[in-house]
Each structure stands twice: as C-alpha cells, then as structure tokens.
Amino acid sequence: MAGRSARRPVTRYRAGEVDRRVDTLAVEEPLEIRVDGEPFTLTMRTPGDDVELAHGLLRSExxxxxxxxxxxxxxxxxxxxxxVLDVALTRAPGVPLSGQRNLASYGGCGLCGSSTIDAVAERVLLGSRVEHADVEVDPAAITRALDGLREAQTLFxxxxxxxxxxxxxxxxxxxHAREDVGRHNAVDKVLGRLVLDDAPPAPLLVVxxxxxxxxxxxxxxxxVSVLACVSAPSSLAADAADQLGLTxxxxARDDRLTVVTSPERVRQGAADAPAAS
Structure with a gap:
C-alpha cells in the first residue's frame, strides 16, 4: 500500500510564463474487499483508513x-x-451477498427511482435506526462543521x-473527519469510524x-439526521432524502445554505448572525 500522496514533475503555464516544478498528487489505488473469501467489491481509494472504509461500506449495503x-x-x-481486505463475518449477513455491490447495481434494467429508494429503506429498517426527530441545528452550526472539515483536510x-x-x-x-479521492469513500470512512466505536448515529454529516x-x-x-453538502443535489438524492426522513x-458554503428536505430540523436564522443595522 502506498502513502496518501506522491510527488510528480509538472510544467505550469501561467500568464505566458513557463514554470517547471514538482507537484504533490493524491494517491489513488484499488482496494478489493472480500467477504468470507469471496470478492464483494472493488473501489478506487486513497490508501489509509481501509478498515473504516470497509465497515462503513458494508454497513451501508x-x-x-x-x-x-x-x-x-x-x-x-x-x-x-x-x-485486498478480507472480511470474515460472525453471522449470516442481513442481505444475501450477490458478489457485487448492491447500491452500485441500481442502474440496471427494470429499476427506477422508487425502487432504489425502497431498497435503501429496507436497509434503514434492518439497522433499527435511532430516530433523531428532535434534533435541531442552526445554520451557524452547519457552517461551523464545514469550517472544521476544511481545517481537517490536510491532504486537500x-x-x-x-x-x-x-x-x-x-x-x-x-x-471525525476523513479524506479520499472518492467522495463516497470519504463518507464510508467516517461512518465506518462510528461503527468501529459502537457510537450512536451522528446528528450531522457534512461533505x-x-x-x-x-x-x-x-x-x-x-x-444521520442532517446531511449538508457544499454543492447541488441531484433529483433522486432529494427524493430519497424526502422519503427517508433525512434533512x-x-x-452550504460562505454562510449560505439551501434546505431541500425536512426543514423543521434547521432553525430559522443563524445564532451568530449579526444584528440588522
């Protein structure tokens, strides 16, 4: 397994000038996850926190x-x-293994947005999710979490x-904060940390x-009760969040955000907002 970064010579062109230098690149390598000796999935990831990644991925599937x-x-x-990471289970899995990732196979024939959401809902029920209906955050807390994530992104x-x-x-x-070349891997790593710690569900996840x-x-x-992302949602992401009860x-950036679903968990107004002049 390589390190998380590598050095490579590059040539940079800027304002008509040429600059030859050495840049630092994020390492990307394959990780094969086997379950009870059988291939389960292959993902391209940044090396490190592989055990967390595998726990988070297997939990989400x-x-x-x-x-x-x-x-x-x-x-x-x-x-x-x-x-290559091999996982030996202590009991039969909740969802029969098919030799491939279930979420990644949702794009096949005969499936639609509703069926993908229904399949996720089954996994939510399987895990006996702790409900967070009473969780409330204010916009300032979301901004604070995103600021904390940026500070933790040393590889970025x-x-x-x-x-x-x-x-x-x-x-x-x-x-907890984690980084990876794949955004889904970064999420698996940080959620896998909670699985390893036997920690309760996190109120807030920022990506x-x-x-x-x-x-x-x-x-x-x-x-998770509230998921905050810095960029746009897809239509299926919004539909899924709505039906699964996720805010x-x-x-969410520069002290701005757009609440797409379940707005009742986000307090009106930021606690740290300046007074109107």
Missing part, C-alpha cells in the same frame, strides 16, 4: 449492522500489496485532489461535494 457482525478483518497475505491542502467528509454534533463540533443519491443512502442507513442541505 446492509451486510453488517454493527462491528459485532465482523469476526475479523485483515489484509490478504497472498498478495504483495495491502490492497497539499494536493487539491480529494474530497472530505465529517460527522459532527448538533452544535457543529467535528467528531465537500455534491449531494448524490448514494451519499444520501449511506447517511440514512447510518441514522438534506445543499449549497
């Missing part, structure tokens, strides 16, 4: 519901790199080439990307 469902997780000794500061995700308290205090259906699905299965916040 309904294969496990807690860390007790995993007997052991280790890198395969029959490979020359640390890019060096490379500009990774996404970040963080779980935070209802007051916007970042509890440095757009709001996709898969990120909404992962947040819902993990019992989806988009365009």
């Amino acid at each position: 309904g294969v496990i519901t807690s860390r007790e469902d995993v007997q052991v997780m280790r890198y395969c000794s029959d490979t020359t790199t640390l890019n 500061a060096k490379t500009g080439g990774v996404h970040g995700a963080a779980v935070a308290s209802a007051q916007g205090e970042v509890l 440095s990307s757009r709001a996709s259906f898969e990120i909404v699905a992962k947040a819902a299965v993990a019992g 989806l916040v988009a365009f």
Whole structure:
C-alpha cells in the first residue's frame, strides 16, 4: 500500500510564463474487499483508513449492522500489496451477498427511482435506526462543521485532489473527519469510524461535494439526521432524502445554505448572525 500522496514533475503555464516544478498528487489505488473469501467489491481509494472504509461500506449495503457482525478483518497475505481486505463475518449477513455491490447495481434494467429508494429503506429498517426527530441545528452550526472539515483536510491542502467528509454534533463540533479521492469513500470512512466505536448515529454529516443519491443512502442507513453538502443535489438524492426522513442541505458554503428536505430540523436564522443595522 502506498502513502496518501506522491510527488510528480509538472510544467505550469501561467500568464505566458513557463514554470517547471514538482507537484504533490493524491494517491489513488484499488482496494478489493472480500467477504468470507469471496470478492464483494472493488473501489478506487486513497490508501489509509481501509478498515473504516470497509465497515462503513458494508454497513451501508446492509451486510453488517454493527462491528459485532465482523469476526475479523485483515489484509490478504497472498498478495504483495495491502490492497485486498478480507472480511470474515460472525453471522449470516442481513442481505444475501450477490458478489457485487448492491447500491452500485441500481442502474440496471427494470429499476427506477422508487425502487432504489425502497431498497435503501429496507436497509434503514434492518439497522433499527435511532430516530433523531428532535434534533435541531442552526445554520451557524452547519457552517461551523464545514469550517472544521476544511481545517481537517490536510491532504486537500497539499494536493487539491480529494474530497472530505465529517460527522459532527448538533452544535457543529467535528467528531471525525476523513479524506479520499472518492467522495463516497470519504463518507464510508467516517461512518465506518462510528461503527468501529459502537457510537450512536451522528446528528450531522457534512461533505465537500455534491449531494448524490448514494451519499444520501449511506447517511440514512447510518441514522444521520442532517446531511449538508457544499454543492447541488441531484433529483433522486432529494427524493430519497424526502422519503427517508433525512434533512438534506445543499449549497452550504460562505454562510449560505439551501434546505431541500425536512426543514423543521434547521432553525430559522443563524445564532451568530449579526444584528440588522
């Protein structure tokens, strides 16, 4: 397994001038996850936090519901790199394994937006999600969490080439933050940390990307109450958040945000807003 960053010579053109220099790039390598010795999925990721990634991914797919469902997780000794992770389960998985990722297979024939959301809803029920109907956050807390995520993104500061995700308290205090070249991987890593810690669902998840259906699905299965993304939502992400009871916040940046679904969890007005003159 390589490090998280690598150096590479580049030639930069700026304002008619040529500058030859060495840039820092984010490392991208494959990770194969096997369940009980059988291939389950292959993902391209930034090396590091692989065990968290696998726990978060298997939790979101309904294969496990807690860390007790995993007997052991280790890198395969029959490979020359640390890019194959084998998971031995302690019991039968909640959703039968098909040899491929379930969420990634939703684009096949005969499926539509409603069927994808229904499949996620089954995973939410399987995990006995703790409801957070009484969770409320104010816009200032969301801004605080996003500021905390940016401060934690040390690899992004060096490379500009990774996404970040963080779980935070209802007051916007970042509890855990992770980075990865894949935005879904970053989410799996940070939610996987909660699985490993036997921690309760996080009230708030912030992500440095757009709001996709898969990120909404992962947040819902993990019992997150409020998901805030810095960019736009897709139509299916909004539909899924609405039907799954998740508060989806988009365009959360520069003290601005747009509440797309379940606005009752976001207080009107920011607690830190300046008084009108």
